[in-house]
Amino acid sequence: MTTPPIRRAFAELSVGQVHYAECGDAAAPAVLLLHQSPRSWAEYREVLPLLGRRFRAIAMDTVGFGDSAPPPWAPSIERWAGVAAELLDSLGIERAHVVGHHTGGVIAVALAANFAQKVGAVVLSSTPYTNEAFRIARAKRPPIDAVQEQGDGTHLMQMWRNRQGFYPTDRPELLQAFVLDGLKASGDIEGGHRAVASYRMEDVIARVTQPVLLIRATQDPFASPHAAELAEHLSDARIVDIEGGMVPLPDQLPEAFAGAVLDFLEGLR
16 A cells, blocks of 8 residues: 655644644545644654555644744643644634544543544543543652753753653664654753643543543553543543553554554444
């Protein structure tokens, strides 16, 4: 099967220019992909062509990350979901399946809850359940990505070391991609983490009635333990494990990730 090309563009939205990349037939059912913080659409670079063979796959840069405009407001899960809904409208997409990884998964929950008419099925990859217990635990944890700039550049090595334990030791290109995206994060590399840490998912989760796939990366210590708890609060959810998956799952194991998404979405037809 021919691999479709990736097309990149900007949409002019209420927050300014929002960057996105897409792949596949514009007439095919749409799948919107939402990245973790502080990454960008690039964590789906290898996934897009795989999904694009059967869907119109669109990976957007969350406002404040990648090549999208910096936010005119404090980082917010609800506002990010609103911008995602705006993007769908601007592209003439009435309804899309939504895939989110880490922070992107939390945004996907808000999108499915607050814009239910726009969302078909939902895929939540390594997505935490952000209730009161989660917020208390996060409040006690120091920032992981914020570093103080140093004249000799040692802060760049510190960014690398802070994340090194959550990445495959034999895949330095994955960690390099993280550092490059982190350096572009509108001066607020921790904004996504703070937004997740303050989000009251328990207030909206009952409104997520769409079919949900929970992808659990077995070697992801941040979110993997939350999958079963999250499933308990969803009316139609199933869990699929991706063995060996770590924090950079979509670009670490793109074929396994895309395969899980495709199996789920095609099983709904």
